[in-house]
Amino acid sequence: MREGRVSKPRPDLSVIPIREAQPILSAWIRPRIPLKLIHTHEKISDADLLALAILRYLHKMPYFSRWWHFLKVEVRFVLPSLTQAHVRLKRLLPVLETLLNEVESLDFALIDSEPIPVCRFKRAKHCKFPQASFGFTTQGMIYGFKLHAWALPNGRIVRYLIRPAHEHDLKTSCAVRR
Numbered sequence: 001m002r003e004g005r006v007s008k009p010r011p012d013l014s015v016i017p018i019r020e021a022q023p024i025l026s027a028w029i030r031p032r033i034p035l036k037l038i039h040t041h042e043k044i045s046d047a048d049l050l051a052l053a054i055l056r057y058l059h060k061m062p063y064f065s066r067w068w069h070f071l072k073v074e075v076r077f078v079l080p081s082l083t084q085a086h087v088r089l090k091r092l093l094p095v096l097e098t099l100l101n102e103v104e105s106l107d108f109a110l111i112d113s114e115p116i117p118v119c120r121f122k123r124a125k126h127c128k129f130p131q132a133s134f135g136f137t138t139q140g141m142i143y144g145f146k147l148h149a150w151a152l153p154n155g156r157i158v159r160y161l162i163r164p165a166h167e168h169d170l171k172t173s174c175a176v177r178r
Contacts, residue, residue: 014058018075025051033095039088043080046088050096052077053089057100110151113137113169116162118144135165148172 013021030047038046052071053064061067068085071077079085089096115137119127124134124143132144142165149160163172 013055018055018059018071021055022048022051025054029054029095029099032099033092037092037095041080041088043078046092049085049088050092050099052079053096054099110153111169112149112151113172114147114149115139115142115165116145116147117142131164133164133166135167137165146172 011021011024013025016024026045026047029050030045033046033050044052052067056064056067059067061070064086065082068079068082072079080088115135118124118129118132121141121143127143129144134141134143135146136142137146144165145162146165146167146169147160147162148169150158152158161172161175163175
């Protein structure tokens with residue numbers, strides 16, 4: 001009997017030490033960088049640089065300069081200057097955006113909508129709010145917007161869209177999946 005290939009779940013890179021998480025993430029990123037964007041560098045490769053930039057988001061470090069200083073001093077990485085890292089990451093920004101927006105494949109998705117009323121419905125004809133509209137939800141008529149959120153089964157929000165209230169949930173869920 002032949003067994004199917006079972007994919008291992010992705011490790012939680014925010015828990016693993018940075019020295020161990022960086023090579024794992026770098027190996028995953030390397031084939032996703034277009035060849036025309038790759039430039040050799042003496043201190044750090046483009047995949048390693050992108051891995052460190054993504055780890056910054058996973059570790060919730062708000063300022064890049066603080067993150068870079070932390071990596072140099074505390075983790076003791078041999079890194080290029082902050083200015084050179086900024087220039088290289090600016091060139092690699094399209095790759096970084098696609099990597100940060102990539103979502104793991106799921107068997108199903110949980111997409112729900114929540115009304116965001118701008119004002120009470122009976123006051124709506126006097127309210128002038130840009131792009132707000134009349135719409136219908138399970139709670140009744142509203143004037144305002146709808147929040148459409150895609151959540152994982154563990155409760156983490158993957159993506160969200162805020163649309164005018166008149167847009168139907170099915171139409172917006174297709175936009176959320178894209």
